[in-house]
Amino acid sequence: MRKPVIAGNWKMHKTRDEALQFIFNINVKVPNKEFVETVICAQSPVLRDLVKRQGDHLRIGAQNMHEATEGAFTGEVSAALLENIGVSYVVLGHSERREYYNETDSSVNKKTHQALRFDLTPIVCVGESLEIRESGDTNLHISAQIKAGLKGLSAEQIRDTIIAYEPIWAIGTGKTATPEQANDTIKNIRKVISSLYNASVAEDVRILYGGSVKPENIDALMAESDIDGALVGGASLSAKDFLTLVEAANPNT
Ligand code: 13P
Numbered sequence: 001m002r003k004p005v006i007a008g009n010w011k012m013h014k015t016r017d018e019a020l021q022f023i024f025n026i027n028v029k030v031p032n033k034e035f036v037e038t039v040i041c042a043q044s045p046v047l048r049d050l051v052k053r054q055g056d057h058l059r060i061g062a063q064n065m066h067e068a069t070e071g072a073f074t075g076e077v078s079a080a081l082l083e084n085i086g087v088s089y090v091v092l093g094h095s096e097r098r099e100y101y102n103e104t105d106s107s108v109n110k111k112t113h114q115a116l117r118f119d120l121t122p123i124v125c126v127g128e129s130l131e132i133r134e135s136g137d138t139n140l141h142i143s144a145q146i147k148a149g150l151k152g153l154s155a156e157q158i159r160d161t162i163i164a165y166e167p168i169w170a171i172g173t174g175k176t177a178t179p180e181q182a183n184d185t186i187k188n189i190r191k192v193i194s195s196l197y198n199a200s201v202a203e204d205v206r207i208l209y210g211g212s213v214k215p216e217n218i219d220a221l222m223a224e225s226d227i228d229g230a231l232v233g234g235a236s237l238s239a240k241d242f243l244t245l246v247e248a249a250n251p252n253t
Contacts, residue, residue, distance in 0.1 A: 002206050004222070004249040005162060005229035007039040007061065007123060008236025009091055009210075019046045020053065025239040027055035031250045037229075038246050039089050040236070041123075044077050051086035061089030061123065064097055067110035079111075079118035089121045091231070093149060095168045105148035112150060116157050123162045123231060124149055125210070126189070130169035138167075139188045146192050155201045163189060163207045164231040170211025172233060179217075182209040183224035190226060215241050218248040 014022065019042055030038040033056070041061035042050055050060045066076035082090060092115065093108035108124060115122040126145040128138045142165070150158060165186050170177050177185075186207045194202035209221055210231035221227050229249050235241040247253050 002204065002228045003035070003037060004251065005037040005039065005206055005208055006242075006246045006249050007037075007041060007089065007091075007162075007164075007208065007229070007231050008242055009041045009063065009094070009231055009233050010043070010236060011063070011096070011233060012043060013237055014042065014046075016046050016049060019050060022239050023050055023053050023058070026243055027053060027058045029243055030055075030057045030246055031252070033057040033059070035252055036246060036250050039123075041089065041091050047082070047087050048085045059088040060086070061091060062087050062120075063091045063094065065090050065092075065111060065115065065120075067107065067114045069114070079114045079120055082120055083118040087120065089123055089162075090115050091123045091125065091164075093145075094125045095127050095166060095171060105145055108149040109151050112161065113152065116153070116160060121160060121162060123164050123208070125164045125166050125231070127166040127168050127171075127211075133167065133169060138185060142185060142189060143192045146189055147196065150196075155197050158193065158197060158201055159204050161205065163205060164210050165189060165207060166210035166231060172212070174212050176212040176217050176221075177209070179220045179224050179227070182221060183226050186224075186226040213245065215244040215248075218245050222248055 039059050039061045041063050065079050092111045097103040112122045126142050128141045132141045190202040206228040208229045208231045209227050213230040213232045214235040
């Protein structure tokens with residue numbers, strides 16, 4: 001049984017006051033972390049404040065980090081510091097970072113290794129553009145992203161990694177992939193992992209769907225065989241909506 005994960009990606013939203021109010025509203029209401037992993041990924045300057053108030057069952061994640069341990073990299077954030085302040089997860093290779101900040105499969109790969117070295121759980125994002133989806137090359141594209149982005153990880157490290165399948169055309173557009181489309185692509189990711197490792201590793205790795213996930217579509221997504229949760233942008237900004245998503249992922253409700 002794979003444990004579900006609901007991760008909110010706030011992107012560049014919320015001031016410190018807004019972030020603290022949100023955490024105060026939800027931290028006692030999220031389900032036991034034995035049943036669902038609930039994560040909020042926020043902007044770097046508030047991470048420590050949020051960690052201090054995360055409570056027993058919520059965990060905090062960063063949205064990016066640098067692959068080096070330290071050095072002359074002005075403006076960057078290290079895995080060492082994230083670990084040091086109690087951050088537990090880090091989103092890597094989000095399509096917005098690939099598009100606006102030249103993130104590549106190769107940099108995602110280095111960052112994934114570095115995150116694991118510092119006991120951070122990487123949430124590695126992959127996904128295709130509308131053009132690729134329409135040309136029928138989605139599986140080819142995602143498979144190349146998986147092979148290059150996760151290169152060199154041991155079977156144990158892959159099991160400690162979360163993959164997020166986020167079709168670019170569904171992010172922030174209100175257009176969700178159908179549950180079947182999302183499930184088929186995620187099944188294909190498992191096939192790739194099975195070919196790189198083995199069937200048992202492919203069966204164990206958690207793979208999330210992301211792209212316009214909201215209270216109205218979460219049940220249908222969670223009902224699919226291979227979708228283990230969601231990476232959520234817009235709907236994670238509302239405490240009420242976010243809690244609805246987390247409850248929908250809770251196998252005990
Ligand atoms: P939306 O949920 O706003 O479509 O964003 C998805 C996303 O990019 C999460 O990382």
